[in-house]
Amino acid sequence: MSTAPPPSSTADQLPLRERKKLRTRQTLIDTALERFTTDGFDGTTLDRLCAAVEVSKRTFFRYFSSKEDVAMAPTQDLWTAFLDDLEIREPDHQTLLAMLQDTLLAALERMPDEGWAHRVLLSHRLTATTPSMDAHGLQFCDRTSRQAMTLLGRRFELADPQGLSSRLALDLLVAAFHRALERWAAEPGTPPARDDLAVHVRDAFAAIPGSLTLRVEPRSERR
Amino acid sequence: MSTAPPPSSTADQLPLRERKKLRTRQTLIDTALERFTTDGFDGTTLDRLCAAVEVSKRTFFRYFSSKEDVAMAPTQDLWTAFLDDLEIREPDHQTLLAMLQDTLLAALERMPDEGWAHRVLLSHRLTATTPSMDAHGLQFCDRTSRQAMTLLGRRFELADPQGLSSRLALDLLVAAFHRALERWAAEPGTPPARDDLAVHVRDAFAAIPGSLTLRVEPRSERR
DNA sequence: CCACATAGTGCCACTGAGTGGCATTAGCTT
DNA sequence: AAGCTAATGCCACTCAGTGGCACTATGTGG
Secondary structure (H helix, E strand, O other): OOOOOOOOOOOOOOOHHHHHHHHHHHHHHHHHHHHHHHHOOOOOOHHHHHHHHOOOHHHHHHHOOOHHHHHOHHHHHHHHHHHHHHHHOOOOOOEHHHHHHHHHHHHHHOOOHHHHHHHHHHHHHHHHHOHHHHHHHHHHHHHHHHHHHHHHHHHEEOOOOOOHHHHHHHHHHHHHHHHHHHHHHHOOOOOOOHHHHHHHHHHHHHOHHHHHHOEOEEOOOOO | OOOOOOOOOOOOOOOHHHHHHHHHHHHHHHHHHHHHHHHOOOOOOHHHHHHHHOOOHHHHHHHOOOHHHHHOHHHHHHHHHHHHHHHHOOOOOOEHHHHHHHHHHHHHHOOOHHHHHHHHHHHHHHHHHOHHHHHHHHHHHHHHHHHHHHHHHHHEEOOOOOOHHHHHHHHHHHHHHHHHHHHHHHOOOOOOOHHHHHHHHHHHHHOHHHHHHOEOEEOOOOO
């Protein structure tokens, strides 16, 4: 599934083998994002990508489950951190939705700032251009929220017999994150900062209540 | 894009050519759903599917954009009807979200009952089993809600400067529909009825407000 | 009734993603 | 240093999807 744990910040004293693996993985990710961005996703064949990294195609598929997968690694790392955090978190009398927001923001803070934001930005732009990447990204989020749902059910008392409301809360979390990412990526500022993304996440969550009460009027221009 | 209009109920006096095309399309859909269900998605090669329908592979791709696409046709028809309906609908002083719900239910009512529900059920089961179908399905919904968003912006005054809340309302619509589909498909009742699905849609929408206010408690079992 | 234009189709060859199997290498162990 | 095992490379294979061109059938004008 290629969901290798994100390179833990202070893990430089791993066995040589593991360090090498992490390095190969990271090189594949970086090179892939680079090539995909310059030559396009379809314009980059796996053969050439592998040749550039000097790795056999067979090996590529031992690290990533698909061509799309390699480009989604940065986002995957975030959600993996999210799930880890959710596993530990204590419910401090807040709303479920607020707790989810806090967990996401906490996970975000744990991402390595240098490089990560840039990778996510490239990755997101690719998903906006490449249908198959978009599809895989959405499916990954769906899978993650499913996992989160079982995790919630296991750890907490939800007072929600059918589980419908809590499941929708997770859907809202994913939706808010997507909107935040969208706005963040559209910002003119050249160096994309991780903390700016956090701001957009807060904005998106703040807009949720409005989405239930918003009313619509026909356009004022009558003809 | 293979988004052919759903076979309009009273369209039997089309030119011969068109009738033939519609028939081929429908045969492909039905046979595909059948084969995918019995032999599995991956277990069914396009070559064999095409052989069964007596159509060349080249022709298959003139009707559908991918192997996944053919199996998602039933759901696509629903969302196409949804967009059509949204184009006409007058905002009668309700909430945006309520309007979206009504539009979806109206579109649902316009689906041909015989066969359609069954096809959707098969299709949904396949998405639950086959990752690539799941991915394509999610992407289709995403694309549809994007279209709906531009449509809303064109037709209505949204009183939502950033458009964030209205976009989230669309996300909620999609989420609610997915949950409804999920529950509906899980129901024991053998003959899946279109109207049952409508009931689940109403349930899911009813659960939305709760998803904002739901609180979480730690599991009562202390050790 | 007979061309004629043209949409739709079949056929064939080709690219590229992804997989299975087995030999080989490189890191770890004692 | 010898041996064990995980990781890798290599090769051949399947199958989704595309491009190109020839062919057929439908609808149209003489």
